[in-house]
Amino acid sequence: MVGKGIRIEGLKKRYGNGDTAVDALKGIDMQVAPGEVVGLVGPSGSGKSTLLKCLGAVIEPTAGRMILGDEVIYDDGWKVTDLRALRRDRIGFVFQAPYLIPFLDVTDNVALLLMLAGRPNGEARSRAMELLEALDVGHRAKAMPSQLSGGEQQRVSIARGLVNRPPVILADEPTAPLDSERALAVIRILNDMARKYDTAIIVVTHDEKIIPTFKRIYHIRDGVTYEEAGEGRAFD
């Protein structure tokens, strides 16, 4: 699905209320075009995970607007009724740890999302296979997650994030456990996928190794974003 990327306007999130309230996001403005990979960096406690959770529709923001593709999903309140289906069909997640389902083999770990959406097993698996090949883990398709190396697991989890061809991928520290070579490989894959499928990708990271790869970086500090041009090395 080709979308118009992500737009966030004046997004606010307050945890709790009264004396103990925490204003984690105080007005986030962000824009990610389809096919673009942007970095999101900031000190600990600055609100990175909170922003991903809002975008991932697992917590509700307090105010602002979020637009996914051409659909306003949040405007001072949810504009979609089925958040579960929104997550399943429109958003891909990649985590710091791969979190693969241990009792499913590699193919089914990736295909599961499509099966949950009601696609026939055969179609889901061949789509999964296609992605696994693209991510260079096709030869491990029948293996169980516990039989893979850390880097292979991470690539499988990227395949899972991409399998429903979401207009948006949210990656939370996807390279933290990897050495710099593998970390750069993961970023290269994300860039390739973004271009290939016109996906807007946000990568939350602390990782000095990969920060120079982004063309654009959003800094987040005390719940507010500052945009900055990155070096955009290595992937032109």
Added chain:
Amino acid sequence: MISLAGRDILHAWGKFVFTGIGLGLLIGATFTMAGVYRGMVDDAKVMLDNSGADLWVVQQDTLGPYAEPSSIYDDTYRSILSISGVARAANVTYLTMQVRQGERDVRVLVTGVTADGPGTPGWPPYLVAGRQITRSHYEAVADIATGFKLGDRLQIRRNQYTVVGLTRRMVSSSGDPMVFIPLKDAQEAQFLKDNDAIVRSRARTSQNPALNRPGVPGLLDAVITSQSTNPYVNAVLVQLEAGHVSEDVAGSISRWKRLKVYDRAQMENILVGKLIATSARQIGMFMMILTIVSAAIVAFIIYTLTMGKIREIAVLKLIGTRNRTIAALIMQQAIALGLIGFVVGKITATLWGPFFPKHVLLLPLDAVIGLVAVVVICILSSIIAIRAALKVDPAEAIGG
């Protein structure tokens, strides 16, 4: 869609199989308890059937002869025979005791039957070996469960009996196999005092001037004879003539003879409802405890397995899995565990049943009830784990 529960079970099959076997042994024990109860009921019915009686005539105001002691004169049967509708009537005695054979002794129900020939009420209806009792003394027919063999010599009280026939499935409602001996011997066995007591009793009688009158020759002998014989039996078994209703005949017997009469259905009620009622409640308690333990095991195992997958469940939720799918995953695993347990339980109960000292009767209906109960219990036991899984916040998958 693939079966998540099935994949998880295949992945962790060792856990499932071993837990299932453990659960199965508990379920097997539960089935066996039910089987013991069914066996007791069945034994009671078989005993009533095999007695060949339509009516049991016993002492007034008693629930005899099986559930309460009952004693009536041994000539009562004659007058019962004269009542219209009665085809046959025969005395019978029952006495539970240890019978010696060689070095061992066996707990049996010694049954005294009249030696009127086969078909007499109280006689074992069929033999698996040997013959029925033909002499009126010192012959015995034993249930095969006693372990006695043809020609064995049994010691009952002071007398020796020869086993001349073997029968099967003749047991008391407490599961003791029956040994049939001639009525006269049985009456003596019930009444018999030890030698010292007889000597003392004779001496006391002869010292009693009212019973030992010099002017009345033969009085003392008559008194002593009457003191040392037993003119009582426990019940009279009655067979009806065809075409007579048991209530009518029972009515006339109790009216004319001032005795209590039970028909087949009433007798069954007494045995099942009174005699084995306490045992049945006992078994019921055991079954309840076993059921609770089984449910606790299923709940604990399923909860532990679910808690071990909490991260994966958060991921599943984050990527849009329905709560229903996650609940089904857990519930199906609980049911699968239950089904493994059921199969193991059914097999073990069937295998070890014959080794139980009492008759264990496994009814197919009980197995069906058991299956339904296992599935229901497993579903209920999985609720705790399901609730925990549904509480998992998909945001946890994203982390801090």
